[in-house]
Amino acid sequence: MKKYNKAIPILITILVTGVFFFVLSPVFRSQAGSLAESYLYLSRIQTSLDGTGSNDVEMVLAFQASQSFANLDNARVDIFFPMDDNAEWCRTAGALTVTGVASAAPDTSGAIEITASLPGTLVAACTQGNGTTTVDTISITGVGDIGNVETYGVKLTSNTGVLGTSTTAGSRTTTVQVSDDNNLDSSAFGVYLLTDDTVEVTATVAAAPTVTCTLSPVTVALGTLYPGGGLVEVSSTNQLSTSSTNSGYYWAAYGQGNGTNAGLYYAGGPYLIQSGTGTGTVDISTGGTEGFGINLTQPSGATVTTDFSYTANGPGVYGSLGATEAGARLILYKATETSPAHSSTIYYGARAGSSALSGSYTEYVTYVCGGYY
């Protein structure tokens, strides 16, 4: 016990000093809250934009404060960027063009919607961090009185070469802080950046995209169908083949039937062995059923739509064809360049019901091939 005698006064001194520090330290009343109804939107969400020419970027900030902030108490808005992005959001330190906006494109009616433009004589500046203790910051000063009812909007536009984006793709955490001398509200946003946010290629392309389509053979004899008889399936060498450049290909098919419904049609009857309803599949696997349809085998890397899949459909089940262009159904597609050509075998299946009239039935199937736009 004796050896602790010296330590006891030291501990008491530390404790008393601590109490005095907290009791006598300057009184600073501060209320911190979270921003509600807020968003931070960038006109471009691509990495490495440097704020020049077509690499210009704009921001719109919307927020609803949880408390009031007064112009007299130096109300301001600050946007802080990640430490790792030093000198990337503020490409050069300098002034930004700032405007209060009463609405903006990202507004979602009934959800987050700007209801008032940020008041005041607004002045904005972008300051670079030092990479160790300070971060890139956009400061908006001269903000007028702010209440906690309205959702305020403010738009920041870069002066040439000032406002940019991080060089790092993915989510970048950005903190928005609304404050005055007494109060502070803040919120953090995950700004997601992509390496390329270009939506559409509009540049002149030297080689035009092409698609080349082959259908073989032109005529498919189904032989003789017997009323109430068995299923007839013909495959042999019926094939679709396609090669495409740039953006893939697709095939669709439609029949003619009697003009209203697709199927094998006997005009002399008239009688239609209908290709189902023009949607889904037609099941002619069991005796007594009637119908006509097609199935396709799937080339490697391409997709045969479910209703027309030779492997997915059981024996005697075929994809149902619609009539005319209005009933065209997608049968096969691939979304990327195809070389060498793909080929798919088509199986035609037909069965005549017991009430089918005797005669020669025909169906005209049009296969439509194209490249994506």
Place this chain on the structure above:
Amino acid sequence: MMKNLKRYSAPWLNKQIVLFLAVFFALFFAFPKQNLFAQTSLNIGTAPASEKLTLQPGEKYEGEIVVWNLSERTTTYDIFVRGFRQIENQPGTAIMFTEEEEARSLYSAAPWVTVSKQKVDLIPNRNEKIFYEINVPEDATKGEYTVIIAFISEDVQQQLGSTAAFTSLSSGTPILVKVGEDFAENAELLQFDTDRDWYEEPNVKFFTRVNNLGDTHITPIGEIVLTNIFDQEVGKIVFNESAQSILRDNSASYETLWDYGSFLSNDNKLILGPIQADLILMYRNFQPGFAPLTATTSFWIIPWKYILLLLLVIITTVVILKMRKRKKDKPPQQLPK
């Protein structure tokens, strides 16, 4: 008389020739007729695959489409100029309107288009140019209009005397014509989901459905970011790599496949258990970042066969170890004295 008769020295040979001829004719007439057409094929190639134009009211545009035929016979194709629509919610596809649909369509540019030919004979292995002209009326209202210059092979009329399917081949060049400036680009995300709730391995199909609410086509692009249970990014997939577009007043379904083939990411992050997928996509030409669409879904990767195998190995090991231990603990039997 005798000199007209051809006789062979061996009489049995006469009988063989007659028999051969009889069999030949029988086979020739009895053989199914469809084989006569088995080698017939249709082929058409088109360039460009599509056109996207921005024109102003009163403006005239002249263009050309090159078509070719790589089959072995000359084929006649009828040329149709009509508006078009998407096929069954598949983005980037085009099927021309029927005459009735054309008459009802508000956004068909077909009445503005004239082509240099109404039909074309495509000689094998030779390019043919079809010239077209678009004259936008002065009073055309702002928005996007569509037209397809389609080629359909003429019907091959054959009498087979039996039930048959005759096929035609159609292809064409869809043209999207924006008239005016400052289009309303607006879209909503209707679905972002996977085809299953759990998978044995990272081979996941994502379904995304986007509805175009604007007055022009949109081409949504973006990324699907995958994170594991430890909130680590384990994968990133490009959404709509082939830039398939959605026409105005249409919705479209996109399929995105993630077939990774490993349970470890490139930077050795674990691809197991619950995986969260975050979709972010953009569709605007102007300031795309102002209107991204986002959604989240999740799924599980459970390699249950491997897990089962591992459990079996563990259980077997434990049992073997216990048995050995029991054997060791057992006192040696006393030999009878």
